[in-house]
Amino acid sequence: MNLVNTFFNIPILIDTFPLLLSGLLVTLEIGVTSIVAGLAGGLFLALVRLYGPGPVPFLSKIYIDIFRSIPLLVLLIIVYYALPFVGIRFSPFVSAVVALTLVSAAYTAEIFRAGIEAIPHGQFEASQALGLSGRHMMVDVILPQAIKIVIPPLTNNCINVLKDTALASVVAMPDLLKQATQAQALAANPTPLIGAALIYVALLWPLVAIVARLEKRFGKDKRP
Amino acid sequence: MTPLIKISNLKKAYGAFTVLHGIDLDISEGEVVCVIGPSGSGKSTLIRCINRLEAFSDESSIIVDGVTVGPGKALAKVRAEVGMVFQSFNLFPHLTVLKNVMLAPMRVRGAKPAEAERKARDLLTRVGIATQAEKYPGKLSGGQQQRVAIARALAMEPKVMLFDEPTSALDPEMVGEVLDVMKTLAGTGVTMVVVTHEMGFARQVADRVIFMDGGRIVEQGTPSEIFDNPREDRTRSFLRSVLDH
Numbered sequence: 286m287n288l289v290n291t292f293f294n295i296p297i298l299i300d301t302f303p304l305l306l307s308g309l310l311v312t313l314e315i316g317v318t319s320i321v322a323g324l325a326g327g328l329f330l331a332l333v334r335l336y337g338p339g340p341v342p343f344l345s346k347i348y349i350d351i352f353r354s355i356p357l358l359v360l361l362i363i364v365y366y367a368l369p370f371v372g373i374r375f376s377p378f379v380s381a382v383v384a385l386t387l388v389s390a391a392y393t394a395e396i397f398r399a400g401i402e403a404i405p406h407g408q409f410e411a412s413q414a415l416g417l418s419g420r421h422m423m424v425d426v427i428l429p430q431a432i433k434i435v436i437p438p439l440t441n442n443c444i445n446v447l448k449d450t451a452l453a454s455v456v457a458m459p460d461l462l463k464q465a466t467q468a469q470a471l472a473a474n475p476t477p478l479i480g481a482a483l484i485y486v487a488l489l490w491p492l493v494a495i496v497a498r499l500e501k502r503f504g505k506d507k508r509p
Numbered sequence: 510m511t512p513l514i515k516i517s518n519l520k521k522a523y524g525a526f527t528v529l530h531g532i533d534l535d536i537s538e539g540e541v542v543c544v545i546g547p548s549g550s551g552k553s554t555l556i557r558c559i560n561r562l563e564a565f566s567d568e569s570s571i572i573v574d575g576v577t578v579g580p581g582k583a584l585a586k587v588r589a590e591v592g593m594v595f596q597s598f599n600l601f602p603h604l605t606v607l608k609n610v611m612l613a614p615m616r617v618r619g620a621k622p623a624e625a626e627r628k629a630r631d632l633l634t635r636v637g638i639a640t641q642a643e644k645y646p647g648k649l650s651g652g653q654q655q656r657v658a659i660a661r662a663l664a665m666e667p668k669v670m671l672f673d674e675p676t677s678a679l680d681p682e683m684v685g686e687v688l689d690v691m692k693t694l695a696g697t698g699v700t701m702v703v704v705t706h707e708m709g710f711a712r713q714v715a716d717r718v719i720f721m722d723g724g725r726i727v728e729q730g731t732p733s734e735i736f737d738n739p740r741e742d743r744t745r746s747f748l749r750s751v752l753d754h
Binding site: 407411421425426433 | 560562585586588589591592595597598599601602603612616658661665
């Protein structure tokens with residue numbers, strides 16, 4: 286019974302549940318904003334890496350390599366604690382979104398690039414032979430096919446971004462994890478932490494299951 | 510009369526390997542030209558240079574309907590006037606047959622959807638695919654896909670149609686239906702350049718047959734000149750190898 290009272294204390298969970306939910310809302314705000322911005326940035330990076338003029342593809346590759354190498358927590362701390370020394374001050378929310386987006390865009394760019402490169406060369410040639418412009422070729426022919434291929438890895442990336450939002454608690458962002466640790470301190474009981482963990486799992490388990498199903502479907506069915 | 514396509518000193522190399530050794534070739538409006546020759550003779554590369562799917566040497570020049578084929582803005586104009594049919598069809602798998610045919614006229618020519626659809630359905634009727642318009646290419650046989658690809662190229666109302674071994678990827682029983690469409694097309698006065706291994710088609714449909722080997726035009730003439738009285742030894746031995754079995 287002691288164990289249940291310590292980790293699964295229902296009255297404490299009920300007391301702190303509104304706090305956890307407000308944290309979940311913040312987590313979702315950070316996560317969704319970063320995912321959307323990361324998708325746009327990643328697509329842009331992938332396109333300029335593949336088709337940019339002059340030194341642009343190289344610069345894009347450097348960006349992608351750097352932001353895939355840097356630990357997210359280090360980047361977040363630099364953005365929030367180091368940049369103010371050069372006069373750049375972001376709120377906790379913006380800091381979290383900036384750090385998550387910078388990294389997510391790098392991963393997303395590689396996913397998009399792999400997807401575009403998986404499209405058979407004949408699709409590019411047929412588009413060019415018809416006289417389609419580069420933009421129409423991408424928008425009407427290449428990307429619709431590439432996006433189908435990259436949906437499973439992109440969903441995986443979304444899961445990672447949503448999980449990484451928990452790091453925002455270190456810059457005093459009242460996200461799900463931060464609210465749970467505060468509730469734990471107030472209640473002198475770890476039940477809110479367990480509650481937070483369960484909420485994370487409840488949020489992400491469906492996405493994980495979707496990825497597994499998509500991967501199985503795309504693996505079986507080679508027809509695009 | 511100035512030729513519709515004027516190819517001068519066309520040179521192309523992949524690294525140290527020379528594919529085309531300075532080809533000169535004029536093609537008139539309405540002419541049907543078949544290019545034959547062994548694999549690796551440069552015949553596909555030759556027609557892929559006409560719409561610059563292959564880049565070529567700066568000393569070379571290709572002029573299509575008065576427009577020089579080179580990198581830059583004019584290239585899109587040339588490509589809009591030059592239709593191409595590929596060995597592997599290259600239909601857009603995520604679009605229905607109808608949308609495959611409608612796409613380029615809408616995007617390149619600015620055609621209205623209704624007008625593009627009417628023309629696409631006309632063309633699909635002409636190639637015998639009208640009933641499959643709403644299907645996706647993956648549901649069609651190879652022969653049907655290639656006929657859609659011909660309709661897709663024709664939808665741009667090109668001045669020239671290039672065919673790059675259009676029947677080589679087909680099951681034997683589907684070759685005839687594609688060649689029939691091409692024969693009909695040749696009868697309508699469209700300028701055609703056809704790289705093919707179908708000697709019967711070349712003999713029957715071509716105004717001129719070009720035999721290539723080793724990146725050069727070895728011999729050219731009317732079908733009867735090439736098939737019945739070839740002057741060059743290499744032409745004779747090639748024809749013997751493709752016809753005698």
